[in-house]
Amino acid sequence: xxxxxKADVAVVGGGVGGCAAALAAxxxxxxxxxxxxxxxxxxxxxSQGVPPDEHPWIERFGCTRGYRRFRDGIRSYYRAHFPLTPxxxxxxxxxxxxxxxxxxxxxxxxxxxxxxxxxxxYVHSGRLTVLPRHRAIAAETxxxxxxxxxxxxxxxxxxxxxxxxxxxxxxxCGDVLPxxxxxxxxxxxxxxxxxxxxAVDGEPRPTDMQAFTYCFAMDYAEGEDHTVDKPEExxxxxxxxxAFWPGPLLGWTGxxxxxxxxxTYGLFPGDGGAPLxxxxxxxxxxxxxxGAYRSDITLVNWPQxxxxxxxxxxxxxxxxxxHLRRAKQLSLSLLYWMQTEAPRPDGKAGYPGLRLRxxxxxxxxxxxxxxxxxxxxxxxxxxxVLEQHVSKQAREGGTAEPFxxxxxxxxxxxxxxxxxxxxxxxxxxSLPFQIPxxxxxxxxxxxxxxxxxNIGVTHITNGCYRLHPVEWNVGEAAGYLAGYCIDRGIxxxxxxxxxxxxxDFRQLLVREGIETAWPAIRAV
Numbered sequence: 412x413x414x415x416x417k418a419d420v421a422v423v424g425g426g427v428g429g430c431a432a433a434l435a436a437x438x439x440x441x442x443x444x445x446x447x448x449x450x451x452x453x454x455x456x457x458s459q460g461v462p463p464d465e466h467p468w469i470e471r472f473g474c475t476r477g478y479r480r481f482r483d484g485i486r487s488y489y490r491a492h493f494p495l496t497p498x499x500x501x502x503x504x505x506x507x508x509x510x511x512x513x514x515x516x517x518x519x520x521x522x523x524x525x526x527x528x529x530x531x532x533y534v535h536s537g538r539l540t541v542l543p544r545h546r547a548i549a550a551e552t553x554x555x556x557x558x559x560x561x562x563x564x565x566x567x568x569x570x571x572x573x574x575x576x577x578x579x580x581x582x583x584c585g586d587v588l589p590x591x592x593x594x595x596x597x598x599x600x601x602x603x604x605x606x607x608x609x610a611v612d613g614e615p616r617p618t619d620m621q622a623f624t625y626c627f628a629m630d631y632a633e634g635e636d637h638t639v640d641k642p643e644e645x646x647x648x649x650x651x652x653x654a655f656w657p658g659p660l661l662g663w664t665g666x667x668x669x670x671x672x673x674x675t676y677g678l679f680p681g682d683g684g685a686p687l688x689x690x691x692x693x694x695x696x697x698x699x700x701x702g703a704y705r706s707d708i709t710l711v712n713w714p715q716x717x718x719x720x721x722x723x724x725x726x727x728x729x730x731x732x733x734h735l736r737r738a739k740q741l742s743l744s745l746l747y748w749m750q751t752e753a754p755r756p757d758g759k760a761g762y763p764g765l766r767l768r769x770x771x772x773x774x775x776x777x778x779x780x781x782x783x784x785x786x787x788x789x790x791x792x793x794x795x796v797l798e799q800h801v802s803k804q805a806r807e808g809g810t811a812e813p814f815x816x817x818x819x820x821x822x823x824x825x826x827x828x829x830x831x832x833x834x835x836x837x838x839x840x841s842l843p844f845q846i847p848x849x850x851x852x853x854x855x856x857x858x859x860x861x862x863x864x865n866i867g868v869t870h871i872t873n874g875c876y877r878l879h880p881v882e883w884n885v886g887e888a889a890g891y892l893a894g895y896c897i898d899r900g901i902x903x904x905x906x907x908x909x910x911x912x913x914x915d916f917r918q919l920l921v922r923e924g925i926e927t928a929w930p931a932i933r934a935v
Contacts, residue, residue: 426454428886429581435890476924585788585865619832792867794849821881
């Protein structure tokens, strides 16, 4: 069965950027429909299981007011519903998990609850319709305008034709771009194309993309045995060693992302090496009243379960499913290895008390609902951000390239994980940067906007533009831009290229709490 749904703005993809875009468009008074392929909205924060990766100044500045509301909402959620210790409750900058990767490590279900709370006024009023478990399967484009996007229910197979003046692609892989015939790029550009110092030599490599990861959550019960069934591909992954890796992938020795020299890890603090347990810990037992949690809960998004044996973008469905399945096998094999064979400092082997927490991610197999995608299709934009614009090495003045059309800010190292082309990490210092409006505007299509990791960046600069606060800012800016263009009857490219229109739009962003410039601060 197929029917039609009309809205002012159709947001395809309900991840971090999609939620921010839907909120912004709804705040502009527009009717919005937002689809999401999985059960959970929230993307990186929820269905992919990745707590926020943020910059050092996030508690004071460097994000949108909307993203700060989300962060404040997480802390309020824990204070309202959890038996925190008096010390934890009194901590203004509460970090429920106490993880080292972020000042706000939290459980995916907390993020899901807060996002639903933020969307609730618009959902309840009927201004926003959220359609979980729907994926984009087709689009109709006439000339330089997208007329409709068709989504399909994963439950019933029924199809819904979304008709809107504006479409925002907030899917994790930029799935609307090929459906709509948009010009886009994948993989690694060449030095000849971009002039970037860290771009690949020779020809571009469109299938050479960053690794993706199936995350999982686990806790630990000493003296108990929670060993999972031996994964089908365990023998392969136990013996697997990439040419650029210093030892077996399933091991406590990996590569330092910056120096590429061997780096020793340990499971728990004090085991020797960098403790992985606390790196992405999402629930710290000691922050809660005695008995509330049996154990800490940690989120496993570690070097050992990055999957780089092949891409899942622009390949056949059979190949895509193969790599998704093998990535799941890698994560389950890592867990099984830790439970049964991992060397311990006491001379024993294995930690059978490690317990896969299927409930934390809401799945039967215990793995995240969706893989953590680091690199998407990217639009060919009016302006593309290059390494030369944001790299500390490339900027003699100590500041990133200033963009007159800035619609936001971000900050993260240029952080690329090993790639499907067999290349190791690229991890170099970057400078706090701006998000140029030109990177959100396709070179041709007039009513399709990127709202996730699919903006006008390169394989290299995606490495610093792909994290949670930046994705939120991109989505929020896209949502406001769509609403602004509807109200004024102009195109997004007209907003950028008309100084008066852009100045007016910038005022809207500032009123809505979007920072467009940085104070003088250091590189990261």
